Amino acid sequence: MRLTQVFRQAAQSYIVSNAHRINSGQYPLLESVSLTPRSDCLWLGAPEPQCGVQGIQELVSDVIPKLGFDPARDVQVLCPMTRGEVGTRHLNGVLQALINPPSAGKAEIKSGGIVLRVGDRVIQQVNDYDREVFNGDLGTIAAIDLEETEVTVQYQERLVTYDYADLNEITLAFATTIHKSQGSEYRVVILPLYMQHYMMLSRHLIYTGLTRAKQLAILVGPSKAIGLAVRQVKDTQRYTLLQERLVKREHQGSNLSNLVHESISD
Incomplete structure (x- = not known):
């Protein structure tokens, strides 16, 4: 059965129409960011x-709250890569300081070069079958026990506790990669696209990032990077060499069968 109805966004959404434009190789129709937008698909043309x-x-600190959204709960930044100034690693530190700054009554713990704080949004990075949390699951740090060095994360209706040795399984998730976001949806998506990530820019990437947004999408970056992403159709075929391996295995099996037959004949 073919999906013909859009459920994530309203049918008249610019997010939807721009997704179709991108799929057909056309530049999206974007409205400049303002406090009185007429569209749900905006653009902030920050050049560098x-x-x-x-x-x-x-x-995050001014525009989005004035548009009626809560940065702590509604906003997800989606990046092409982890590295660089507009990669997840740097932006997570920036956004943590903005959305969930330290305070006297808020416990925090340092792990793997990052600070984890009560109230932080985090993401599970590996499949953990014992705890029943899986790669890409998003949660919020609910408690930190400094004496037991344990961190408790709320994943929807479940509380999951990590000891210090297992904290490498989670990391900050105010910003995540577009790849990690597949299958998820958020009220507001901020999508930074810059030429420093040109190797990752592609039509599929920008389409995936844009369509994660339910109510508002904001693209950040120069039009050149957005245009490159729209034009660049990358081959998504997986090269596993499976066919070559099967042929080789069949050939080896045939040789082995011949050797056995010759040994029996002798």
Whole structure:
């Protein structure tokens, strides 16, 4: 059965129409960011990565709350990569300081070079069958026991506890990669696209990032990077060499069968 009805966004959504445009290789129709937008698909044309970081900070601290959204609960930044100024690693530190800053009554613990704090959004990075949490699951740190060095994360209706040795399974998730977001949806998506990530920019990538948004999508970056992403159709075929391996195995099996037959004949 073919899906013909859009459920994530309203049928008249610019997110939907732009997703179709991107799929057909056309540049999306984007409205400049303002406090009175007519569209649910906006653009902040910050030309350089440093400007992009500053722009994302202003969006999260000022614009998005004035548009009626809660940055702590509703906003997800989706990046092409983890590295760089507009990668997840750097942006998570920036966004943590903005959305969930330290305070006297808020416990925190340092692990793997990052600070984890009560109230932080985190993501599970590996499949953990014992705890029944899996790669890509998003949660919020509910408690930190500094004496027992344990961190408790709330995943929807479940509480999951990690001891210090297992904290490498989770990391901050105010910003995640677009790849990790597949299958998820968020009220607001901020999508930074810059030429420093040109190797990752593709039509499939921008389509996936854009369509994670339910109510508002904001693209951040120069039009050149957005245009490159729309134009660049990358081969998604997986090269496993399966056929070559099967042929080789069949050939080896045939040789082995011949050797056995010759030995019996002798």
